[in-house]
Amino acid sequence: MEHLGQQAEEKQAKALATINAKLADTCKKASMLKKRDDRAIGMLERTIQRTKQATLTKAKLFHLLEKGIYKEAVCDTVRYLFRVGVSGNYVNGIIHVLGKLFGMDVVGNVSCSSVARFILKGGIAAKIQVGYEISEADTFTLSGDGTSHCAINYNSCHISLKVDDHTTGEASHKTRFLGIMPSLDGSSAESIKDWEKMLGNISDLLSCSPFAQRHHKGTLHLAGMFAKLVGVNSDHCSKEKKDAQALKAQKEDTVHQVLGEKKFSDMDDDELLPHFIKAREKMVKAVGGEDAWGNLAETEQAERKAEMFHSIIMELGKESLELMSDDEKRILKLFIWTGCGCHKGLNTVRGGYAAMVQYYSEHGHIPRPILLANQDNVAVLEGVTSEDDVENEVQARALEMTGSGEIKCAQLAGAVLNNKLDKKGHHDLFRWWWKKVVNKAFTFPDTSNTRFGSYCEAAIELIVHLDRFKEFLSFIQAKKGTHRWSHMEQNLWDALHDTPTLCELLVLGLYAETVGKHYSLIPKVTGRHVMPSRRVQW
């Protein structure tokens, strides 16, 4: 019995201990929960703060590289900076400074070498784009101009074609810059080679590009490109005209080639056989018969066979073209050469002025502008006013060399007031005087450098401000210690007091105001400049 009582006591004590332990645990948990509850608000605030901070820090960082490669937007920005004149060495600094300006920390750097690579990559991408646009376009025109620097010839090249805007899907005409290429010499033959080289390079790049493999069907051949050429835009110099003729011939050849290749692939062996027999007979006959043909070296035979093959293609091409409708033929034969609008404007002035000079010889009673002989010829031409007064060859030569009228007067004014050489003429003195007296900033039209439209501009200024120019010449005379004009200044003074010369100035000025300026605006519709500062020789 006693044993049973002891067991019950032990059980009771154990249960009590368990309850006490549970109670302690519950109290501990309750305390913990209370504390956690007390801290909860602070914790939430801190977590929000921490997350906010992390997000802000992340948002403030701009990584130039992604997976070790510069982001495309970075490459574009670098190319833009370089294009607007930032040296490759300063691009990195500018990006970091701008990053700070916008509250961002830029991560990574762009070295000068990387800048060069982005530009190279951009150039290749641009060529691939142009290649794709050529492949998609039905036709295109080329334009260009050349110059030389340090005895090396350079040609600037553009292409105009209809392209689809990939964002809007709308088609519009665009002009793409193809680059400036150095040329071996200034000859027309080299120019054609350069065009072939440039278009060939575009064709190769497009054909080899992953872009073409992904999106483009087939490859773009040089011959196919030339077949789409429908015109050339250039200035009026004879070399450019010759280039256009050569490109036209090239286009005709390539049209025959492209059509011939197509026809060749469409024909079966039986149809082709007569063409081959005929061409082979012609080839063998050309070398002197079968015996002579057999004596030729294998390499020469191969060369002649290649020529024969080409002639068959061209023959088939010509046949194909003749079988086409007039509409189809028109576009395949179309080739337009267009000259520079400003040259045409210039030529109308030249033609008009020549007609004006001619008028004097046909109407002897009309007083002519005074002769404005240079210092060397003035003594020789003493008493000579026209061909009728010429007494010997020396005078005839001097008269031939001596100018008169509006053009000579404008040339003199340009030489005195805005000479092409900085050391000659009055330049700043004239500008300073004009600003002080007329109260207007003015530089005399650049007739010392012969440029488009400058003679007409000069005529307008000389007529409108005639008294001011006379006043300036008087000022120059008074300013000099000797109180004497130079020979050129004296000539200008005389011209500005000669009624026939002033009459010519008036005619040229009125022509420019009523016709020339309005005509020059037409090329401006599609171009950027009304009067490009390109030299022309009178």
Next chain:
DNA sequence: CAGCCGTGTGAAGTTTTCGA
């Protein structure tokens, strides 16, 4: 993990600018 590709570095060479 080897090979490829893109990148940075620094030297060497070239071109441009500036002042006499």
Next chain:
DNA sequence: TCGAAAACTTCACACGGCTG
């Protein structure tokens, strides 16, 4: 026009991240 200095370009090489 010349030479020095500055600016710019090109090149080889090493490094590191990515990919298969």
